[in-house]
Amino acid sequence: MFYEFRNTEFVGKPTGIERLGPNFQLVPHIDQVTTLFTGCETVNTNWNAHLCKNKDIGLLLWESNDKDFMDRTVTPIYIQDPKITAKKEAGEVVATNGNKINSFMDHDWDGFYSA
Secondary structure (H helix, E strand, C coil): CCEEECCCCCCCCCCCHHHHCCCEEEEECCCCCHHHCCCEECCCHHHCEEEECCCCCCCCCCCCCCCCCCCCCCCCEEEECCCCCCEEECCEEECCCEEEECCCCCECCCCCECC
């Protein structure tokens, strides 16, 4: 999950976050990953997140435009720092300092997954 705040205006009792200015990001804490981001700090450990002033942090999103996009997927996709090696656990690649990306799944009106 990734939240980007732009042109933020703070009102009420100061919390300390306002010192970041109107543009900042909120990213989840991921052991051995988030700490590598520049411009990030832990403000409140209860959040399990970091506040960042880093214009290079972003969100990668893609969607298949193929006709069979509901029947076929290209995931999972592993993205990791090439300087850090992956390891296998129970036959599955587990990326250290990386991400395992899965496809978004839509829900029908009744709350079940699309068929």
